[in-house]
Amino acid sequence: MTNSFTLAELGWGPFFQQQLTLEELEANTVARVISHHKSQLQLLAPLGETALHLSPTMPSLCVGDWIVIDQQGSFVRKLERMTLFSRKSPGSSINIQLLAANIDTVFLVMSLNHDFNLSRLERYLTLVNEAGAEPVVVLTKADLCNHTETLRNQVQQLGPLLNVVCVNALDSDSTCSLRPWCAPGKTLAVLGSSGVGKSSLLNTLLGTGSLATARIREDDSKGRHTTTARSLHVVKNIGLFMDTPGMRELQLSDVEEGLAVTFSDIDALIQTCRFTDCSHKNEPGCAILKALKSGELEERRLQNYQKISREQALNSASLAQRRAKDKALSKMYRATLAGNMKRKT
Numbered sequence: 071m072t073n074s075f076t077l078a079e080l081g082w083g084p085f086f087q088q089q090l091t092l093e094e095l096e097a098n099t100v101a102r103v104i105s106h107h108k109s110q111l112q113l114l115a116p117l118g119e120t121a122l123h124l125s126p127t128m129p130s131l132c133v134g135d136w137i138v139i140d141q142q143g144s145f146v147r148k149l150e151r152m153t154l155f156s157r158k159s160p161g162s163s164i165n166i167q168l169l170a171a172n173i174d175t176v177f178l179v180m181s182l183n184h185d186f187n188l189s190r191l192e193r194y195l196t197l198v199n200e201a202g203a204e205p206v207v208v209l210t211k212a213d214l215c216n217h218t219e220t221l222r223n224q225v226q227q228l229g230p231l232l233n234v235v236c237v238n239a240l241d242s243d244s245t246c247s248l249r250p251w252c253a254p255g256k257t258l259a260v261l262g263s264s265g266v267g268k269s270s271l272l273n274t275l276l277g278t279g280s281l282a283t284a285r286i287r288e289d290d291s292k293g294r295h296t297t298t299a300r301s302l303h304v305v306k307n308i309g310l311f312m313d314t315p316g317m318r319e320l321q322l323s324d325v326e327e328g329l330a331v332t333f334s335d336i337d338a339l340i341q342t343c344r345f346t347d348c349s350h351k352n353e354p355g356c357a358i359l360k361a362l363k364s365g366e367l368e369e370r371r372l373q374n375y376q377k378i379s380r381e382q383a384l385n386s387a388s389l390a391q392r393r394a395k396d397k398a399l400s401k402m403y404r405a406t407l408a409g410n411m412k413r414k415t
């Protein structure tokens with residue numbers, strides 16, 4: 071091992087500390103999950119890296135989790151998460167898949183040229199707000215754009231408190247403005263479409279090669295890649311970086327909270343419509359129609375809100391439906407099995 075880290079450098083803080091009793095602290099130690107393999111977790115603690123074999127009695131864990139382990143290195147318990155990214159498992163499974171825990175900040179990267187799209191950004195914001203992490207919108211390729219301020223203002227319209235930063239991802243002076251979110255102990259993830267400059271940004275911020283070096287740990291001794299799964303990397307003096315392959319697809323389900331935060335302006339307007347079941351089409355006293363007319367609310371934003379709401383309702387309903395169907399099916403299996411057993415006796 072070439073590096074050792076303090077608990078604080080690994081992301082430890084009061085939120086986790088207060089979950090432990092003094093007795094627990096004396097008898098045990100804590101560690102952070104840095105990668106998740108088929109049968110084991112890789113953990114990082116101030117004393118170094120260890121593996122923990124998964125057992126069926128353990129709760130579901132994911133990269134970024136903090137766990138308590140005893141002196142023998144056995145699992146004791148999982149600590150409550152500060153933030154959590156999860157999604158419906160790919161395919162038709164009814165399971166919720168945990169993606170990454172305890173990410174503090176997500177850089178939502180969008181370029182100021184061809185990729186610029188406010189509705190897509192709202193989808194990303196919904197995802198990040200649902201997880202409880204802090205979004206920072208990073209608009210790249212500022213050096214190639216001659217109306218940066220106009221586009222920046224359009225993004226700022228999505229939320230007065232939203233962090234919006236324009237950068238040239240290839241220039242370290244320019245990316246300085248992102249430093250406040252890259253401090254030791256801060257866990258960072260980067261999301262955005264292909265080609266927008268995510269890798270360039272990380273290389274500029276973290277120092278060229280740091281990530282490449284970190285990724286080598288995922289190779290076996292023969293230099294073969296053993297995993298392409300999500301993993302957490304500590305970069306000395308800079309912070310923690312969550313590598314998140316597979317988190318790019320934007321299928322939204324169970325994101326009610328994220329929607330409410332991202333579209334809090336629309337939520338607030340709906341509360342003031344005269345009728346509680348207002349469809350915002352032609353009712354008198356409709357606050358949404360009034361805001362559209364006055365220009366306070368943009369038609370595009372409303373339509374995107376309605377689209378994401380429909381999608382989330384549909385996905386969540388089908389998820390609930392599948393859960394119910396699965397339950398009914400296993401009940402039927404059990405009944406059939408019990409019937410067969412009876413006949414045999």
Ligand SMILES: Nc1nc2c(ncn2[C@@H]2O[C@H](COP(=O)(O)OP(=O)(O)OP(=O)(O)O)[C@@H](O)[C@H]2O)c(=O)[nH]1
Pocket residue numbers: 210211212213214237238239240262263264265266267268269270271
């Ligand atoms: N001029 C300029 N070029 C940039 C900027 N950011 C990225 N690029 C260039 O855009 C191209 C794509 O950048 P990448 O960093 O590979 O993009 P990415 O988001 O990591 O792409 P994927 O790996 O496909 O997800 C590269 O040629 C970069 O040099 C920027 O701010 N300004």
Ligand SMILES: [Zn+2]
Pocket residue numbers: 340343344348349350351353355356357358359
């Ligand atoms: Zn209305």
